[in-house]
Amino acid sequence: MTFSLSRRLAAEALGTAALLAVVVGSGIMAETLAGGNVALALLGNTLATGAALVVLISVFGPxxxxxxxxxxxxxxxxxxxxxxxxxxxxxxxxxxxxxxxVWTAHLMFAEPVLQLSTKTRDGLPLGFAEAVATFGLIGTILGGLRFRPSAVPALVGLYITAAYWFTASTSFANPAVTVARALSDSFAGIAPASVPVFVSAQFVGALAAAGVFGWLLGRAPTPLRAAAPQAQAAE
Incomplete structure (x- = not known):
């Protein structure tokens, strides 16, 4: 079934909103309940995010x-x-x-809607970690689409769950998520001054992955192309 551009845009907006509500909301909940144990708070934030990604990609992917x-x-x-x-x-x-x-999460937890994060995440190691995290995310998606399209929701959820822990940056791997998290002075926040390094690194990692995995995997029809090849190419 081919969906109109307006429906696809609504799906992207709703899905991304739900993802950020989960990331920020679970961060607030985890920090509140963890009693100062940062590792436990990160674990709660991780599990909620990974699980939500499986659901959201399964629902909005088609x-x-x-x-x-x-x-x-x-x-x-x-x-x-x-x-x-x-x-x-x-x-x-x-x-x-x-x-x-982000604003939805703030409202749910009776936080001020308008915030700016004070959580600094600076330094080249964190930037490099974001490039690695994004490289792996794009590789996961392209590999899944090439060989196991139906498994992509689970693959992305599992990858992000792992990347929260094996990357120094806790794997934002998403410019829209990074910018939005700068608007939350919570566990999941990032100071606005730290955003440029993260976003730049994410684009570097994505472009590197597109080149490497584009060569490694070759080309094959993907569900997205098969669903609406003419409509999407024309837009």
């Missing part, structure tokens, strides 16, 4: 591809899976949804 991430959209544009106008619209919908998701 509609929009469930990118929820500008660098995923960029890679799909580079691969010819999405037209330029649609890609720009996807990114806008993702960013709007991400901010609304």
């Amino acid at each position: 509609i929009s591809g469930a990118h929820f991430n500008p660098v995923v959209t960029l890679v799909m544009l580079m691969r010819g899976e999405l037209g330029r106008k649609a890609a720009l619209a996807y990114v806008g919908a993702q960013q709007v949804g991400a901010v609304l998701g």
Whole structure:
């Protein structure tokens, strides 16, 4: 079934909003209940995020591809899976949804809606960690689409669950998520001054993965292309 661009944009906005509500909301809940144990708080934040990704990609994937991430959209544009106008619209919908998701979490936990994070995450090691995290995420998605399309929701959820712990940055791996998390002075927040390094590293990691895995995996029809090849290429 082919979905209109408006429905795909709604899916991207809703899915990204739900993802950020989970990331920020579970961070607030985990920090509240962990009694100062940062490792336990991170574990709670991790499990909620990984589980939510499986659900959200399964629900919204058949509609929009469930990118929820500008660098995923960029890679799909580079691969010819999405037209330029649609890609720009996807990114806008993702960013709007991400901010609304943060505000939703704040409202649920009776926090001030408008915030700026004071949680500094600086340094080249964290930037490098974001490049590694994003490289792995794109590789997971492309490999899944190539060989096990039906497993992509679980693969992404499992990868992000692992990457929360094996990367020094706790794997943001998403520019829209990074910008939105700067608007939350909570466990999941990132200071605005730290955002440029994270976002730059994410694009570097994504482009590197597109090149490496594009060569390694070769090309094969993906569900996204098979679902609406003419409509998406024309946008």
